[in-house]
Amino acid sequence: MANKLNVNPNRMMLNVIKKRLVTAKRGHKLLKDKQDALIKEFLQKAREVMKLREKVEPALTTCYRSFLMARAQMVPAILEQSLLMASGGEAMVDVKKRNLMSVVVPEFAVEETGGQVIGYGFAMTSGSLDLALEQFAALLPDLVRLASEEKALRLMACEIERTRRRVNALEYVLIPAFEETIRDITMKLDEMERSNLSRLMRIKEIVRSH
Amino acid sequence: MQHRGHRIAAVGDYDSILPFQAIGLRQFAIDDPDDENRLREILLDLINKRFAICFMTEDLCRRYEQMIDDLTCDNMLSVISIPTLKYSTGYGTSQIRNWVEKAVGIDIFANK
Numbered sequence: 001m002a003n004k005l006n007v008n009p010n011r012m013m014l015n016v017i018k019k020r021l022v023t024a025k026r027g028h029k030l031l032k033d034k035q036d037a038l039i040k041e042f043l044q045k046a047r048e049v050m051k052l053r054e055k056v057e058p059a060l061t062t063c064y065r066s067f068l069m070a071r072a073q074m075v076p077a078i079l080e081q082s083l084l085m086a087s088g089g090e091a092m093v094d095v096k097k098r099n100l101m102s103v104v105v106p107e108f109a110v111e112e113t114g115g116q117v118i119g120y121g122f123a124m125t126s127g128s129l130d131l132a133l134e135q136f137a138a139l140l141p142d143l144v145r146l147a148s149e150e151k152a153l154r155l156m157a158c159e160i161e162r163t164r165r166r167v168n169a170l171e172y173v174l175i176p177a178f179e180e181t182i183r184d185i186t187m188k189l190d191e192m193e194r195s196n197l198s199r200l201m202r203i204k205e206i207v208r209s210h
Numbered sequence: 211m212q213h214r215g216h217r218i219a220a221v222g223d224y225d226s227i228l229p230f231q232a233i234g235l236r237q238f239a240i241d242d243p244d245d246e247n248r249l250r251e252i253l254l255d256l257i258n259k260r261f262a263i264c265f266m267t268e269d270l271c272r273r274y275e276q277m278i279d280d281l282t283c284d285n286m287l288s289v290i291s292i293p294t295l296k297y298s299t300g301y302g303t304s305q306i307r308n309w310v311e312k313a314v315g316i317d318i319f320a321n322k
Contacts, residue, residue, distance in 0.1 A: 039314060046310050050319060053302050057293060064295050067229045083232040091234030093262045095213045095286060106286045108262055111214070137233045143290070144218075147263040151288035153306065157313040158283065 004180040009188040017185070021178040028170040035163045038101050042156045049149045056142050063135045070129035082120035082129065093144055103159045105152035108144050219256055221249070222267030226295040230265065240270065249274055253281050253289075261287060267294045268301040 007013045071079055092111040097104050220230035224239040231237045238252045249270060256264055264287060271278065271291035278289050291302045303319075311317045 042313055043310075043318065046306060046318070050303065050306055053306065057298060057300075057302060061293055061298060063229070064226075064293070068295070080228075083228060089234060090236065091218050092215050093218060095216050095262050097286075106262070106288065108216075108288075132229065133232050136229050140233055143265065143292075144263065147265075147288040147290045150290055150306070151286075153309055157309040160313040 003177055004184050005177055007181060007185075009185045011189065014182065014185045014189070017178055017181050021175065021182065024170055024175050024178060028167060028175065031163055031167045031170065034101060035160065035167055038103075038156060038160050038163065041101060042153070042160060045149065045153055045156065049146070049153050052142070052146050052149060056139070056146050059135075059139055059142070063132065063139060066128060066132040066135060070126055070132045073126040073128060078125065079129070082125050091140065100152065100156070101159075103152075103155050105155055106148055108148040110141050110144050216260060216262035218263045218265070219261050220265045220292075221252055222265075222270060222292075223294065226267050226292075227265075235265070236261075243269060243273065246274065246277070250277065250281070253278065253287075257281065257285055257287050263287075264289045265292045266290065267292060268299055269294060271305075272299070272301050 005017070007017070074082075093108040094111055096107040096109070098107055099105075218235045219238060220227040220235045221238045222240060223243075224241065227235075227237045227239060240248060240252075242248070253264070266278075266289050268291045271289070281287075282289055291305065293299075293302075307317050307319050310319065
């Protein structure tokens with residue numbers, strides 16, 4: 001049994017609580033709809049992210065493997081120097097925010113830097129390093145997409161949990177408490193009505209007998 | 211609304227994040243995986259400097275999962291786990307399964 005609210009049992013309070021009950025029921029319905037839509041969207045996204053991750057992880061392992069091969073063929077100091085000079089500049093992403101069922105999720109897009117030019121000399125480096133770095137560069141857009149999708153998934157998971165708590169609080173605590181209070185106030189008002197009526201009848205009887 | 215020019219970082223042991231430097235990512239090497247404070251400093255620095263993405267090696271992600279969640283839940287920094295040079299434990303996929311289980315109540319990828 002839900003805990004009834006601690007309010008004065010009068011008509012004004014009854015009206016106020018009835019209005020609050022209507023609002024709570026409407027809020028509950030809206031939140032429930034939001035939760036259902038979020039879950040639908042979430043599951044779809046989760047499947048996509050899983051597929052993307054299953055694609056990216058083996059590709060990254062392959063990249064690592066070819067990088068290890070290149071590394072084994074080169075002197076460590078020269079390799080580090082080459083890697084420092086390798087990139088044409090810093091990789092940048094554009095961030096766009098998208099509202100997905102009131103969850104603001106980021107969308108990342110790799111900025112075009114105008115062609116990746118290998119910036120190190122070819123005399124001291126091995127050809128396998130070029131290949132390995134090319135593989136890494138080709139994987140970057142997928143990694144960035146994975147980052148944006150995973151962040152969205154994580155934010156949506158948090159939002160679903162929060163919405164579920166709200167729905168449950170309304171459904172199992174607030175709405176039953178309002179209903180219980182309304183019942184209680186109605187009973188008290190009815191009781192007052194009955195006692196008033198019997199008092200009036202009694203007074204009328206006394207008056208008539210005199 | 212679009213914001214341009216956010217940087218990308220790679221955090222982890224030196225060997226694993228070395229190749230990322232070549233494709234233009236800013237690297238932050240962590241030599242001692244027990245050093246929680248160093249990782250926290252790096253993450254706070256990334257948030258302050260408005261980095262968009264942080265690729266972090268699996269071992270660190272697994273170990274400091276709670277701290278990473280706490281630091282990144284209310285900003286746009288996206289921390290993504292990547293396998294290390296030596297091994298891959300499948301932490302990335304298990305993390306997705308955890309989120310699904312947390313949100314929906316069941317693991318929809320359980321039969322796979």
